[in-house]
Amino acid sequence: MRASLIQIAVDEGESAEARRRRTASLVRAQAGVADLVVLPELWTTGAFAYEAFAAEAEPLEGPTYELMAKAASDAGVWLHAGSIPERDPEGPLYNTSLVFSPSGDLAAAYRKIHRFGFDRGEAVLMGAGRELVTVRLPGTTLGVATCYDLRFPELFRGLVAHGAETLVVAAGWPERRRAHWTLLARARAVENQAFVLACGTAGTHAGVPQAGHSIVVDPWGEVLAEAGPGEQVLTVEFDPARVAATRDQFPALKDRVLGLEPPTGF
């Protein structure tokens, strides 16, 4: 299987609409190159451009959906189209990832569960998702996560319990914590014996330089490919069968102990 992670530069000099069109052509250029294309988190606005969330929010089937569905079918690829600020007509905004099949049908929508910002930004401007999302592809099952989710191993264990073998993380991770990004991506791969495909943004928006350094890690924790800091398409070939082989040869996942007793307080 070949995957391309498109690490889009999100800078303020470009409108959301211009970036949407530019990204659609980057996706179309993956025809015949990749089976699966992955985009980052909130790439129309930037993950830290809080004032733009409401201004650029769109219904699930809004302009980004339309263009990305078409780009997926034009390219004949599975497309994890990163996330959009979704306006739910009956609720708050959500940070929602969209996954399209090669025929351009929506295969999954994932509302980010862990919102970033503590008492500001996304944490107060958006609602929290409650549902795990996996997507069955020929040859592997994707587990879908977004940015700050990467810090919460229990989410990934939940995805693995539902069959995930390739963990896809769309992010807008800041340069300031780049060391955490790389470390956590490798940790999630090792502990879950799964591939991790983590796609971030490049550029600077709202004064926050982005880390770039999108990364693909194998089930043994080895880095198969890593991008630099700027806009880049990172293409990697990987064998999804390695997940079952790794879990067979080193069956640590089977040794999980669930439902431990609480401390008795000696």
Ligand SMILES: O=C(O)CCC(=O)C(=O)O
């Ligand atoms: O956890 C972090 O350091 C970054 C998270 C983040 O930027 C996000 O979820 O948007």
